[in-house]
Amino acid sequence: EVQLLESGGGLIQPGGSLRLSCAASGFTFSDYAVTWVRQTPGKGLEWVSTISPSGGNTYNADAVKGRFTISRDNSKSTMYLQMNSLRAEDTAVYFCAKVIRGNLVAFDIWGQGTVVTVSS
Amino acid sequence: QSALTQPASVSGSPGQSITISCTGTSSDVGGYNYVSWYQQHPGKAPKLMIYDVNNRPSGVSSRFSGSKSANTASLTISGLQAEDEADYYCGSYRNSGTYVFGTGTKVTVL
Numbered sequence: 610e611v612q613l614l615e616s617g618g619g620l621i622q623p624g625g626s627l628r629l630s631c632a633a634s635g636f637t638f639s640d641y642a643v644t645w646v647r648q649t650p651g652k653g654l655e656w657v658s659t660i661s662p663s664g665g666n667t668y669n670a671d672a673v674k675g676r677f678t679i680s681r682d683n684s685k686s687t688m689y690l691q692m693n694s695l696r697a698e699d700t701a702v703y704f705c706a707k708v709i710r711g712n713l714v715a716f717d718i719w720g721q722g723t724v725v726t727v728s729s
Numbered sequence: 730q731s732a733l734t735q736p737a738s739v740s741g742s743p744g745q746s747i748t749i750s751c752t753g754t755s756s757d758v759g760g761y762n763y764v765s766w767y768q769q770h771p772g773k774a775p776k777l778m779i780y781d782v783n784n785r786p787s788g789v790s791s792r793f794s795g796s797k798s799a800n801t802a803s804l805t806i807s808g809l810q811a812e813d814e815a816d817y818y819c820g821s822y823r824n825s826g827t828y829v830f831g832t833g834t835k836v837t838v839l
Contacts, residue, residue: 644828646775653732654767654775654818656828668826704774713828715765715780715820722774 611635611718613643613705618723621695629690629723631705636718638686639663642708644716645679645690647701647725657703660688661712668713673699695727733758733819733831740837746807749834751819752800757829759800763822766795766804767830770815778817779804806836814838 617629644659658679659668667679678691688705703723706716734752741747758764764782767775777786779795792807806813819831
């Protein structure tokens with residue numbers, strides 16, 4: 610079964626750091642780009658970052674540039690999101706998703722999400 | 730990065746057809762055939778329903794169809810069923826290597 614499983618969410622103070630992980634199974638992880646999407650409570654979806662299959666190319670939303678870093682370890686079939694200088698507006702459910710093909714076409718497999726709360 | 734524009738809500742009776750619009754610009758919806766649609770039930774992860782404007786992933790009902798004209802994409806749900814009640818989001822590639830979602834539409838089955 611194709612599956613993505615996020616972990617690493619939690620409560621963190623403003624200005625703090627957190628690293629999210631996304632473990633993949635059921636498909637050849639190194640063949641596909643993967644992405645992070647977040648959803649603020651009661652609000653819509655917001656694209657955050659995408660990383661190419663090899664990890665050589667990354668794409669980031671303006672809202673997180675310079676603060677978040679996406680990476681992947683194909684030997685572990687795992688993607689990461691290092692989040693620094695966290696702000697209250699980063700509070701959201703963070704989903705990881707597999708890109709159907711290319712780097713930014715569409716997202717066909719989603720994890721269940723992990724909750725990040727930024728609050729003092 | 731401004732979101733694509735969708736109506737806040739759309740409703741219909743069982744068996745009817747409804748259409749959800751998604752308006753962007755020539756930098757996203759109008760400039761590329763990379764429009765996708767996602768269904769999200771409360772407390773669940775989004776599910777891809779349409780990609781590349783009008784392609785359905787395996788397992789998605791043929792009652793769901795997509796189209797595009799200029800800067801506006803549309804999702805049509807025909808033969809509306811109770812299980813179709815959910816939030817729907819469009820998404821599109823945007824130039825300069827980014828992706829943008831729509832504002833979301835709540836579909837209510839009357």
